[in-house]
Amino acid sequence: MKKKFLVGLLSAAMVATMLTGCGKKADTSDNSAPTTAPTQEATADEGTAKATTDDAATSDSTSTGDIVAKSAYHFEIVSKGFQSTYWQAVYKGASAEAEKLGVTINMVGPNSESDIADQVQMLNSAVNAKPAAIGLASLDTKAALDAITAAQNANIPIIGFDSGVPAAPEGAVYANASTDNYKAGAVAADGMYDGIKDRVANASGPVRIGVVNQDATSESICNRGLGFIDEMITKLSADGKTAAVVGNDYYVQNVKSPVVDEKSANVIIEVRVPSQTTTELTAIEASTILNQKDTIAIFGSNQTAAEGVVTANDNLSVLGTGEGQIIGVGFDSGSVLKAAVTSGTLYGAVTQAPVSIGQKMVDLLVQVANGETVSNVDTGCQWYNKDNIASEEIAQNLYD
Known part of the structure; x- marks a missing residue:
């Protein structure tokens, strides 16, 4: 089925500045309405950045590798920001994996990783959307505690990514896709x-x-x-x-x-x-x-x-x-x-491997929505310098 992606764009000002569903739990220790534009480039708009995929396949079961989506799930994803191309690479991996699996995602994040209050508002909106699960890279878990508790009370599982959701209430976060x-x-x-x-x-x-x-x-x-x-x-x-x-x-x-x-x-x-x-x-x-x-x-x-x-x-x-x-x-x-x-x-x-972080996060969201047991995924990291930066092993993890 044809899929349509609605993604919010990085403003020119931000680019200039950058010269930055309930499953079995695994054992694990992380109101503004953004505008969207019909493009696959990500951006920020008046304090909010957003990336959305819609119109997922409606087949009963879609798979990639060993991951099978039992339904055309919708997931809300709240990142730490969109002010750096790092988050664009995470989104790239997440959106590609969502398309492969026949699910939809709505990925948002504040313009700055200092905007904790904005992220909390976005998380509240994510909970209110009643998705099959939520992906969250928390800026400040304490500040987001009420929203996280609301997700828990609504039986909406949370999958952490990047920094995860450290010190979250027990049972709220099912697994993390992140670098150690x-x-x-x-x-x-x-x-x-x-x-x-x-x-x-x-x-x-x-x-x-x-x-x-x-x-x-x-x-x-x-x-x-x-x-x-x-x-x-x-x-x-x-x-x-x-x-x-x-x-x-x-x-x-x-x-x-x-x-x-x-x-x-x-x-x-x-x-x-x-x-x-x-x-x-x-x-x-x-x-x-x-x-x-x-x-x-x-x-x-x-x-x-x-x-x-x-x-x-x-x-x-x-x-x-x-x-x-x-x-x-x-x-x-x-x-x-x-x-x-x-x-x-x-x-x-x-x-790090930001594209992989996005992919693995969506995989975990699908698995937890399926009711499967999930566990943390370490997405790894590598040292690079002028001697190996062009190698295939390194280049695949680098982004502009």
Whole structure:
């Protein structure tokens, strides 16, 4: 059957700024009405972004692989935003899988990942739509608690994706399709350490590693930042070096690895978080770190933060692998990061598999709507640099 896709579009202003049903439960621990346009490009409109697929096949059973939709289900999906091409890649995977399975999705998200209240409104609207299940990447589970409880009371299962729905009420979230962000942060630290190990070993005094995180609330960003810090401290310790963690209180207080006082540390790990999630504000935080004379490396923990690092460097020209330059590492993808990695401005980056996240999330939504048992799916991550960025294995996970 012919399917029609109604998707909301990213406004030109946002593109310029980016230089970012009840099933068996598995054991698991994450009112505005957006406008739509008849196009398959995604966008934002007056504080809301939306992507919709309609007119799914009405056959009794449609399948892709081992996944079979027992009915032409409709699902509501609430993402953390549409301000970066990362979310467009997630949507691409979700919409393609929905088409294959003969189901429909309505995917929405706020313009900014700082817009928690907007996301809560969208989740309330999703619950009121009475879908077969809801996909949710929560910005702030506590703020969304009433809406999540309402979904539970209405017997609407929730499938988490990306950051999931951390600290959700027991039984509300059936499974998650997401990257293990703590492990992903560790992958970034491993990649960076290859580039700074000799500098740390040969330093005549303390050196500084910067970490720019876009927030200190979402599970994905928090765990990714902590995974990076803990792994970096582990590697430093193995080489006989001590570390101190300074800056944002959340990260300072939640580091698992043992740290020392800043005055006695060989390495200072400085964590900075902007007041709002924008490339411009993360660039300011990155500039503060890059301007310090003892800085040898910096990590931007997602697309927005990494683009902020690159933007800061546009004025400072300090990133690179040459003598006296600062090693920069990013996370996620997008045209800005890809260009920076290809040119060597960034030493490397870690990519998730956003298209796969969208696909696996829809698979889980179908399975839970079918009444099947579901469990968490780790969608993985990979380190990439200028040497392997064009390889088929890496390129399939990168987006513009």
